Amino acid sequence: MVAPGQTARLRQPALPSIADLCGGPLSREQACQWIRCPDDALPQLLAAARAAKEKFKPRRITYSRKVFLPLTNLCRDYCGYCIFRRDPGQPGAHTMFPDEVLRVARAGEKMGCTEALFSLGDKPELIFPEMRETLRHLGYKSTLHYLEAMCELVLRETTLLPHPNPGLLSAEWIKRLAAVSPSMGLMLETTNASLLAARAAHDNAPDKVPTKRLHTLEEAGKQNVPFTTGLLIGIGETPEDRLDTLLAIRKLHQRYGHIQEVIIQNFRVKAEIPMRDWAEPSRDEMLRTIAVARLLMPEVNLQTPPNLSAPYYEDLLDAGINDWGGVSPLTPDFINPEKPWPHLEELRLRTESKGFALCQRLPVYPEFLAAATRRPGLLQERVAAASNPEGYARRAA
DSSP states (O other): OOOHHHHHHHHSOOOOOHHHHHTSSOOHHHHHHHHTOOGGGHHHHHHHHHHHHHHHSTTEEEEEEEEEEEEEOBOSOOOTTOSSOBOTTSTTOOBOOHHHHHHHHHHHHHTTOOEEEEEEOSOGGGTOHHHHHHHHHHTOSSHHHHHHHHHHHHHHHSSOEEEEEOSSOOHHHHHHHHTSOSOEEOOOBOSOGGGGSTTSTTTTOGGGOHHHHHHHHHHHHHTTOOEEEEEEESSSOOHHHHHHHHHHHHHHHHHHOOEEEEEEEEOOOOTTSTTTTSOOOOHHHHHHHHHHHHHHSTTSOEEOOGGGSTTSGGGGGGGTOOEEEEEOSSSOOSSSTTSOOOOHHHHHHHHHHTTOEEEEEOSSOGGGHHHHTOSOSHHHHHHHHHBOTTSSBSSOO
């Protein structure tokens, strides 16, 4: 007679072998099995993912030393997990003026930063007359026009390289922002459109429609603009949804070759958000998702923010990431202000404890420098001045 637990194990579909895992990108069927693998199979999955990472970029983990510039936290989207966004008049609502942008950028420059990360709400002027008045006072037609000008200001007046995250973009705006920034980003988050339903994560968030976000990513690909994207896990999606999101990113990258980085970001609970009672993804969920992402995309840069997985963030190196993302010695993480960045010395020590060297990169990865600097001008000059012969940041980690 077979015990119930043994029956369950016998009925478990056979997992692909370690040779299958190391033989090339996973199929969706294989990935579905591995993202739900039992605990006793997790070490095998992690070993394969780490081996794939080492084949791609051996012995090195990168990060970008940045300043975080929340250009405006006014936003027309009301995501259930977001503490960043504000309505006009709400405590903490703020739009940075040019002197403030430049002051923070220059302070970061003195601390060895090379990235100016611009984060902002998506087109707040479309619903808020207060934002339209602010833009009129500043002399700009839209938030994107203002962002473009601030990227150009930072590029002209400092050695920092802008990396904007402005939300949905048209082909014209991708072209315009690419002239003042070597890379940009838009989190795909998920391809599950059911999260747009009432009381779901993207209820009342018109800019989070997956097809719209995929369209922006594709337009960037058509223009060969180095682009960062990724998924947010724990917002109501299933493990299979995570795979579909990763596969959508992989498909775009296979077609255009422009995805410079995929972020695997975990949802964190905050007392002030509508999703405050939701469960957070576990450590093992993160490990499985990252490892499967590495095996689905063995030659794509994978990043996970260390501050969102403290105190165990160094364990994520076992799952195949090769980058920690942007870390600031100056500004907080305005998206997750309750989760401070690790001190850079601590980050170095924890990275080295896993057998890797920590290396400072630019906001654009070395293999994408040619695409970012194909047009002569100030941007090309600034990137050339900031990069060493390998394409990493000239400043030491």
